[in-house]
Ligand SMILES: Nc1nc2c(c(=O)[nH]1)N[C@H]1C(S)=C(S)[C@@H](COP(=O)(O)O)O[C@H]1N2
């Protein structure tokens with residue numbers, strides 16, 4: 001058997017093993033998928049710069065990129081195992097077993113490990129070892145053996161095809177119409193007691209400009225969940241505990257019976273680069289968190305609320321942002337629908353003015369009232385700032401292409417600093433004087449504002465720059481700072497050619 005054949009035997013063993021593990025996970029417990037578990041462990045162990053890099057390279061396709069990378073790594077390890085098994089049996093099989101052991105370790109050290117979660121990794125390892133053992137003919141045993149060349153190709157080919165089919169089937173099975181999706185679809189949200197009003201003048205009619213309310217399918221998604229948590233509302237509870245006079249447990253039915261309010265809030269990710277699109281605005285339906293905290297009775301020494309999601313993510317929110325007059329809510333609705341699964345179904349936090357990583361916990365199940373000097377959260381443990389107020393930002397959306405017709409051109413975009421509000425946006429052409437733009441009507445200080453300006457561009461290259469002024473009188477700084485540790489700053493500039 002050649003080195004190439006041994007490598008192929010290892011790859012087919014890896015595919016078969018992955019297929020066996022994924023199908024077992026689908027049947028036993030979706031959260032125990034070996035590939036997803038290894039991926040989640042990588043996400044949790046990755047340093048902050050790696051997260052930055054992955055988001056910078058792949059944006060919201062970060063999870064797909066990670067899964068592709070894991071697939072490639074498994075194939076490479078499989079090939080190595082095949083070659084090793086041919087040269088020095090049984091070390092190839094040992095390598096396969098070790099990868100299975102890593103998967104096992106990852107699945108048993110997850111946030112809420114399930115005893116069944118061990119099974120898929122064990123099954124995957126057993127399948128891989130068996131395939132390697134059957135397919136690879138060690139060199140020491142000479143050229144001919146029990147399996148013919150034709151038999152080898154048929155066996156390894158079938159294992160690879162079956163394994164790949166199993167991976168595809170289990171992926172489809174997981175994303176197909178599962179029960180929680182069906183429950184969500186059947187759900188009718190209660191009417192809001194306070195309805196959000198979007199003023200008619202909030203939307204400028206400029207083609208290419210981001211709409212003032214972001215449709216759910218277009219709303220950016222950032223989280224560490226490789227598999228979207230599937231929470232059945234009838235089993236969901238929010239537990240409020242810690243530095244409180246009395247623990248409060250809120251069920252879904254109790255939440256639905258409360259007077260729910262609509263509010264419009266712009267959410268932004270701390271990883272949003274200048275000019276980036278990790279920002280969006282929705283009409284949220286929810287219940288003020290301050291009322292829930294009041295029920296529990298917050299002790300005077302508390303200054304932070306550590307919210308915890310199903311799956312283990314945590315965010316540390318300054319207590320004052322949850323109890324002051326702003327619309328900090330436990331949200332269940334987004335743009336007139338129950339929260340999409342990817343955006344935190346059945347319930348999440350929305351806090352105007354704070355980056356998502358310190359406030360916007362999706363799939364939220366716990367609020368622990370605590371102190372900044374006692375508790376840290378998911379991203380603060382990875383080097384991000386403990387406090388994350390959203391910085392003043394503005395972005396040019398139009399013109400989008402590199403080419404514009406010479407003459408009059410519309411420049412338009414959005415500007416935001418939720419909880420503070422936007423007072424004005426200025427645009428500068430080719431480093432010239434700053435010119436005030438027309439602002440759309442703001443929905444509120446908690447939302448972004450559209451702006452536009454007509455400029456005259458002569459033939460040739462041009463540079464368009466915008467900067468915002470906040471309602472607090474701050475002018476957006478030119479100084480560039482990176483997204484880590486507490487959000488990017490700097491002016492957004494686009495270059496266009498007028499012809
Ligand atoms: N459970 C959970 N909630 C989370 C996160 C997460 O990783 N897990 N990421 C946070 C971050 S970093 C952001 S920017 C927002 C994004 O919310 P969205 O995906 O609905 O836009 O969710 C926050 N809530």
Ligand SMILES: [Mo]
Nearest residue numbers: 269270356357
């Ligand atoms: Mo974020």
